[in-house]
């Protein structure tokens with residue numbers, strides 16, 4: 364069946380906005396994008412859906428943990444420091460052992476659809492949430508997480524389990540699996556190196572939290588700082604990089620040393636990186652999913668968005684989970700990035716356009732799904748989000764809470 368979605372404005376991303384625009388969908392695939400009057404005459408039999416507002420590509424939340432959608436009490440307010448937040452998070456997690464994580468993750472996807480999010484980079488800690496994206500008919504990559512794994516345990520048991528999960532989970536063009544070593548400080552170095560090799564041998568993508576905490580650099584460089592005590596206490600002994608007095612490398616360089624950086628990987632956060640650190644990631648083709656609300660919630664600083672923009676780096680946007688954020692509404696983070704960039708002195712007229720790109724095509728590229736989602740163009744999956752706004756600028760600065768409908772794979776999920 365052919366459907367024609369039309370609105371006062373269609374913003375395809377990657378090509379100029381089209382006033383009185385339309386998107387023609389056949390089955391689950393976009394077949395044409397252009398002016399309404401041109402497309403209706405080319406497709407006279409199409410069923411027409413007229414939306415009030417602006418049609419954009421479904422938004423891509425490039426970093427979250429949907430299974431923590433029930434952790435809202437932890438993410439509701441700011442914590443004094445990352446260690447304070449981390450203690451509150453672990454407490455909540457302990458209380459919720461045995462929760463039906465798949466159901467919780469799907470509830471998060473429903474919240475996201477209401478905010479126009481149709482694709483995810485989702486970190487999965489508990490296997491029950493591994494197929495939440497495909498079960499809910501949204502696109503993305505489910506990254507199976509490894510955290511706190513010593514080398515012996517990795518070799519004895521975890522490596523085989525991870526391999527089994529990554530090779531047996533059903534995938535499709537729009538739903539893939541990946542591997543997420545949590546951070547380079549919560550996983551031992553030989554495990555990081557082997558996990559990166561394993562992901563590449565299986566042809567799956569990598570995703571890592573990096574430079575979220577201000578003391579990470581000390582941890583990698585000299586094996587010192589507050590994270591050492593925190594990790595050593597939880598694991599029972601220092602990881603190898605700490606035991607040998609540090610690597611002499613900053614966060615991005617150390618991640619690259621461990622094989623975690625490349626065009627098949629993306630990082631979450633990237634707050635505490637200097638220009639060289641940002642360059643190391645960008646040169647390698649690695650996107651950074653910026654999650655500013657989460658950074659503030661865990662007692663940190665927001666990412667240096669002005670620098671990322673001025674240096675023309677590869678960026679995406681994420682909400683992180685409700686364990687460290689107040690909603691799964693990606694445009695809240697986009698609006699905060701716009702405000703931070705303006706406050707930081709970014710005065711170029713492309714600000715809103717670039718942030719919308721980050722929240723759509725940038726996110727898709729971060730997930731390796733840029734040929735499938737992230738923009739409105741023929742051949743791509745018909746994932747649309749519709750907002751009651753009249754311009755890209757209004758969408759980026761004030762689009763939160765104004766989603767009026769979402770379409771995934773050609774199916775209207777709500778609105779219309």
Ligand SMILES: [Zn+2]
Pocket residue numbers: 426427428486572631683684
């Ligand atoms: Zn996270």
